[in-house]
Amino acid sequence: MGLMRFMVTIVSMVPPYFLTMLALELQDLAQKIGEATALEVRASGIHYTFAPCVAVSRDPRWGRCYESYSEDTVIVRKMTSIVTGLQGQPPPKHPKGYPFVAGRKNVIACAKHFVGDGGTDGGINEGNTILSYEELERIHMAPYLDCISRGVSTIMASYSSWNGRKLHADHFLLTEVLKDKLGFKGVVISDWRGLDRLSEPRGSNYRYCISSAINAGIDMVMVPYRYKLFVEDLTSLVESGEVQMARIDDAIERILRVKFAASVFEFPFANRSLLDTVGCKLHRDLAREAVRKSLVLLKNGKDLKNPFLPLDRNAKRILVAGTHANDLGYQCGGWTADWKGSSGNIAIVIWHQSGVGGSFPQ
Structure with missing residues (x-):
């Protein structure tokens, strides 16, 4: 179970939306904004940010287009430089697929939403992406390759479906492709109450929702409101053999791997030495530069x-x-x-x- 907290500061830097920054393909500036964001987030006591969204938005009717960098896969791939800004630059010999967080001035990043959320039929949010695997890989999966090569620590599953199958329950994409083929060793996290969406009405068959998602490859669940029932059902599923203990061990190993990479246990609280960076002139000037360069x-x-x-x-x-x-x-x-x-x-x-x-x- 993942613990979520939303926090608002009254003086923090607010850079432009991702969509705005595609105007000049500002990958270098995106990395700098990632670095500045990491400093301000760590100053607030948070280790984790649900960014970047690397959706390739193919239909302007999609209500979340503003979260995407572009309809062009090439541009989205370039803008994954923000992962390096948030987490830091992995050393040359860092093993591919493993999470990397440089230090106390960096945060855990999350590439989302895996995969095809920007390509749903008719631009319907949480809809169905109807594509061959080859097209899905070429258009929508490519940016995740760049995020993984940059050491991204977590990847969030999409609410959407691929050819009629919910991503939160898609073992082929989450495990066979993302974890095995692409070699991702970090955490696959669900979207907000993503498990509940696996049954209709939502959450009506909670036991099925849990088994489908965990067996598909979800490592961390965001966020089980019925946490007592979640623990009871998951325990029962393991005891009955419907969810193998090896799957639980794999999820725990991945979660701990990310936490150790980010020094969560060594430094669990706010880095107060960074408080002066929150909303500082340098960061506001950086945001202003991004606005000016991306105005149309x-x-x-x-x-x-x-x-x-x-x-x-x-x-x-x-x-x-x-x-x-x-x-x-x-x-x-x-x-x-x-x-x-x-x-x-x-x-x-x-x-x-x-x-x-x-x-x-x-």
């Missing part, structure tokens, strides 16, 4: 001789309209100020209205 101006007015931007510094008034103009939650969206996004201003930040107001008094 679609249309700059009708008059080519007098473009709308940059704004006239002599202008007396600038109208900033809309309820979102001074609302951090709306401007940031999901996975920033809150899990799925929320309204309100809870952080020390310059939002649109205050930013314009700082340059134009009225």
Whole structure:
């Protein structure tokens, strides 16, 4: 069972979404942002981040496109440099497939969501990706090869299905391909309550959900709300032989391997020496650089001789309209100020209205 905690700091750096950064294929900048993120996360006492999302988003109707770097597999592969930023650079002789975390200034990374979540039919979230194995491997699996070569510590299974089979219960992809063929030695973690989705209604046959996922290759479960029933059912499954003890041993070995790599036992608490890095000028400048380099101006007015931007510094008034103009939650969206996004201003930040107001008094 994995312990989850969501934490919001009021001064931390907020870089652009992954989708924004594909504009200039900013792989070098992505690595730097990974390094900065790792410092701020470790300062808060957390060892683990559920990033990066290496989905190859093939349909703009998918509601989670903003989490993806690109529809182009080549670009997504380049942007896996953020794994190195988060975890550090493995030494030349580091064994392939094994997790790597350089030290107390780095965090455990998680490549997600394995595999094909960006290619579902019709762009339906948690839908069905209908592809041959060869196409799945070429388009959607390729970025995971790069993450594994960079020593990524964990990989998260997708809510979606491949040709009708739920990824959380797909032994072929999770074990035969990911663990055996690709040689991944880290942890395969479920998505949030991913096991419950293996029966309809969700969680109605919990024993089946557990056996299907664990036998398929899930090592860590996020997050069993019915933890007492989870422990009882899993224990019973092992005692009955429906889940082999060797499978449990493998999962435990993988979990401990990652924890030892990240020195979780030696340094379980916040690295207070890093507190000054949280929201520091260097990190904010880095985020600002990423924003500037990834901006896309679609249309700059009708008059080519007098473009709308940059704004006239002599202008007396600038109208900033809309309820979102001074609302951090709306401007940031999901996975920033809150899990799925929320309204309100809870952080020390310059939002649109205050930013314009700082340059134009009225």
